[in-house]
Amino acid sequence: MIDTRGAVLREMGASTPYADSRPLRIEPLQLEPPGPDEMLVRVRAAGVCHSDLSVVNGSRPRPLPMVLGHEAAGDVEAVGAGVTDFAPGDRVVFSFVPSCGRCAFCAEGRPVLCAPGAAANAAGTLLSGARRWRDADGRECQHHLGVSAFAERTVVSTRSAVRVDPELPVEIAALFGCAVMTGVGAAVNTAGVRPGESVVVFGMGGVGLAALLGAVAAGAWPVVAVDPVGDKRELAAALGASHTIDAGEDDVVERIRAITGGGAQRALETVGSEKVLEQAYFATARGGMTVTVGLPHPQRMLSIPAVSLVAEERTLAGSYMGSAVVSRDVPRFLDLYRAGRLPVDRLLTHRLSLDDINAAFDRLARAEAVRQVILF
Known part of the structure; x- marks a missing residue:
């Protein structure tokens, strides 16, 4: 098992301000090692998004307890059996819809509608159907959109990530995962x-x-x-x-x-x-x-x-x-960023630590931020 820390949501619909009610608790967690076609990623930066807030406030119900977060970038630390497209040291941006590559939607070039990916996201599992999270008492926790980025480390399907330039600042790279x-x-x-x-x-x-x-x-x-x-x-x-x-x-x-x-x-x-x-x-x-x-x-x-x-x-x-094909669109949007055509760095308004996460959701709910990024 791999020791780490992460933000766990155990109950939706907490009262505001979240800095007082603390719906997200930073807990010690354990991860099972990556299985076939999975990898262990050291999260470097994670954005705080309204899609996360919609789970916290209960408007987007998900199975609990759950390690939240879905917009992020990090570095691959280990890969499971059969993984050839990624290697330790690769920098990746996560995709919050894993695409199986075989269903009818994936076959017609619409991977964001991947049927197995949607089913896994709704169930709180990885694309394989596995749950790799355990809390301090050994109980299972759910994966958020196959990513669970509000954690120091996470295990994801290789179908939930795309490799990017390691020289790209992590706080900027993270924004390409959702916003x-x-x-x-x-x-x-x-x-x-x-x-x-x-x-x-x-x-x-x-x-x-x-x-x-x-x-x-x-x-x-x-x-x-x-x-x-x-x-x-x-x-x-x-x-x-x-x-x-x-x-x-x-x-x-x-x-x-x-x-x-x-x-x-x-x-x-x-x-x-x-x-x-x-x-x-x-x-x-x-x-x-x-x-x-x-x-x-x-x-x-x-x-x-x-x-x-x-x-x-x-x-x-x-x-x-964004009706995206992640392997196509993340690289081309990054090229536009480098060319000065997409100044997405202007969207970044706050840098913070994982321990500040509840206050970050207060700021988001009050429309006092554009994009806040947790740095690990």
Whole structure:
């Protein structure tokens, strides 16, 4: 067994502030060694994401107890039987949907919809179905999205990682595991933004700002950023938004339609709110596409005029993990970062230690941060 430490969630729905209720406890843990097609990774940096918060607050239920965290980068320390694509010393970025490479979705080039990967994530296991975590009493803990990055070490499937340049700063590399892959991917993969197309992005968190960067890199114009927080709107403008709108105003949709000449050709919702998604839909032009990236509570419902889908040739699309092919998209997005086309380092607002994790979730819930990264 391998000794380590990690942030364990044992109960969802704790009261805020989390710094007081401490839903995540830093505990001594043990890991079974990696099995076939698995590897042991020393985590170097892990981002704090709304998808983690949605588990903490109970809006995205998962089996417990669970070692949380899914956006991260680290260094391979050991590999299991049959592993040839990775070796000790490799730096990797994690993917929070493992892809089996054999199911119908993987075969048609849509690995983010991998059926065995989704089943493993829902069950709290690795792709193999195994659980490698044990707490101090020897009881099993669940894996979060096959990654469990809020730990000093973790065991993952080789299908949950992609090798990257070891010279890349770990706090930047980590962002490519979720925020960049999800946001940029939503703009360029799902929405297919083309030069000169008008784009509006609702929500200027890490994913929303990454979507904005993707739209700007693709040559969109105008690019409208919508958020209730002034500092985030200012950052959006600095990153290339041509217009910013306070989400708290009464005439958000009307302003977007005025700026874009009748509606945005591509509207992206990254908040995880059915009400914001409704705004995004009504702010979309005839013949345009509305893309939803956020994860609302499963019981929330959306109501739109059904006839508009046909009469206005509208498209309403979901984008999970940026519709990414991780082995293709992480390297190409990294190339754009190195070329100065995706300044994702501007998204990093806080560096912290694992012991600060509950306060980090308070900051995230209060919209006081864009991307916080835990450094190990």
